Amino acid sequence: MGDLEKILIVICDGLGDRPVDEFKGKTPLQMAKKPTLNRIAREGICGMMYPIDVGIRAGSDTSHLAILGYDPYKLYTGRGPFEAAGVGLEVKGGDVAFRCNFSTVDENFVVVDRRAGRIKDGTAALAKALDGMEIEGIKVLFKESIEHRAVLVLRGNGLSPYITDADPHAENQKVHEVKPLKAEAELTARVVNQFVKESYRILSEHPVNRERESKGLPPANIVLPRGAGIVPHIPKVGELHRIKGAAITGIALVKGVCRVAGLDIIEVKGATGGLDTDMMAKAEAVVKALETYDLVFVNIKAPDICGHDGNAGEKVKVIARIDKAMEYVLKNANQNFVLALTADHTTPVSVKDHTGDAVPLAIHGRGVRKDSVRTFDEIACAKGGMGHILGKNLLPFLLQLTARSEKFGS
């Protein structure tokens, strides 16, 4: 399939918005200087997309799953598996995974600091001390993430994600005993309780914590798991559609979704997933990735951060930066490709969280029916030729546009 067009999907995380008072009812997208995004809309076919379904408030994980062609209602049980895969643990179908905090407890297991003083250094050594143990025949994989965060993966027969959290989600409370929510989860609950106890036993004696205590810092003397989820047994995107795919994203959660979906993760120096992310470095990575991959999947987190912060002015600036990055990609890519420019959900600055509104969509490249949409925003795209689609519709549409689909029937 060497000379088929490539597929580039650019997800501007949380890009969609609602009317903003300080913009006299316009959205950040309508306010932003974005000649390239407008060009993409003008030369392409536009529409609106409900990432999961009409009015459903999608998370970034569930939305990315849907956009990659999976049914999140069937395979999403929690964030754990995707966080774990995102920090680089090789998860397998059937594993049960957790997000964790390194925390500080007193001798009665009362939580003194849920984030262990937002510990930055030494967590790799702490994690290593916990990784690899076995409890009741269940293998324990453990790895540090950013700051006080970590991930736990349990591997073995008879695991279930239907358990309560050990993390009390508040300070001055005792560590919760994990309880099974279904009978099938009794083993898992026992293993997690045992792991939490072991983590206290091992970490409270660890040299990293001895040193912290000598400096007056709260020791990271326990691990508190939460958000159990089971890793789904799913076919990889590449196998399903016979394509070689890669993802570029600074966010562990999105990396995890893409890794579980079988995409290669391309690490980009300076792509932090924060407002300080180096968008041009990402754009360069996209241009390079298009040389070797059939599908390049990019997540740009910055608009979502502005949404959560309620910062409309910053969101406008971020959109202008995305525009520059897209200009670079269109100018410098040597391959023919079909581009889908959209978002994983709407994060309006007025709400500071994800909403169930549709997100704008523009598809650009050979073969698309150009419609009369002139600008890329939430109002103009609603009049586009694609109409309103769901997230799960996007990949099938792009696959047939690049001649990669089988015909159903004859």
Add this chain to the structure above:
Amino acid sequence: MGDLEKILIVICDGLGDRPVDEFKGKTPLQMAKKPTLNRIAREGICGMMYPIDVGIRAGSDTSHLAILGYDPYKLYTGRGPFEAAGVGLEVKGGDVAFRCNFSTVDENFVVVDRRAGRIKDGTAALAKALDGMEIEGIKVLFKESIEHRAVLVLRGNGLSPYITDADPHAENQKVHEVKPLKAEAELTARVVNQFVKESYRILSEHPVNRERESKGLPPANIVLPRGAGIVPHIPKVGELHRIKGAAITGIALVKGVCRVAGLDIIEVKGATGGLDTDMMAKAEAVVKALETYDLVFVNIKAPDICGHDGNAGEKVKVIARIDKAMEYVLKNANQNFVLALTADHTTPVSVKDHTGDAVPLAIHGRGVRKDSVRTFDEIACAKGGMGHILGKNLLPFLLQLTARSEKFGS
């Protein structure tokens, strides 16, 4: 229901297209002279239709099933049943049916000519010699189709379509032994293998072949089945909706779908399903059929042929001919009717095969909400009042428009 409006569904096969370079980015529909089609759009309500789902590349068979209200994912296992029904075999739910070639093999069962010299004459006599035999309690129905083509139907208990093809799909290869793909298909595989052997035994001695050989022509001395499919047990359209329906089409495959759906097939002299089809004869047949039927279903194959041929200029001409035929229908029909004008899939001349794009749709007749669409094409209809619908949505919409639906709830 004597004074209810009739329903006329006109499927212009493969009508939808993509921007064409030689038309400076316009589609054949946008280029064609089509005052009547535009009038239908202008006076009606327009939209776009994904025959099966967004981005799914529909076949004509699966698409027609969907438009007639069935779920092709549930009942479509292969083309065989619809081809068999299309050439006039009375198929029944549970029958397993095949497309076949009359082929030429040598004495070692190596295929010398998959089409037996594209045999034209004598296949009816050859077919008759095979029709009606019984193998392991399974009844064999066999009928010739056009040229070297034929259809095979197996009837009896315990049949399954999950078998491999006898046809090696290439010359200089041995006839394949049919193998079951599931355990339940062992009987069917044995019966087909036996039928293939019997066909050789009977046909190689047949006078038609003796004569061919005397003329130096390759004998049609074997039958090679392929594309097994099970005939679905489905309620007829007429029973489901208490309507009397008829289909007008020159294509065996579409005839077959319509026959399985319980529509009467109206044969029209000169309606060939080719570019040479007599569209005015079809139009006259439509006018006549509207007198006696509640639902008239028409397929016009010609645009699809132009799409597969990559012939944009011819597609434009074909559209103008369809326009004339529709002008005749609108002028001469004495009955009130609601018209749905659409396609079963997009066959862009740039792709030469079916794609997963939406097709244009216009619904014309009493009760429809006129929108602002002025022309019938892929771009204009996307702004229409119907929005984007799926193929399965069309018949329910038309049934309620003509007051034929039950209310769901109160």
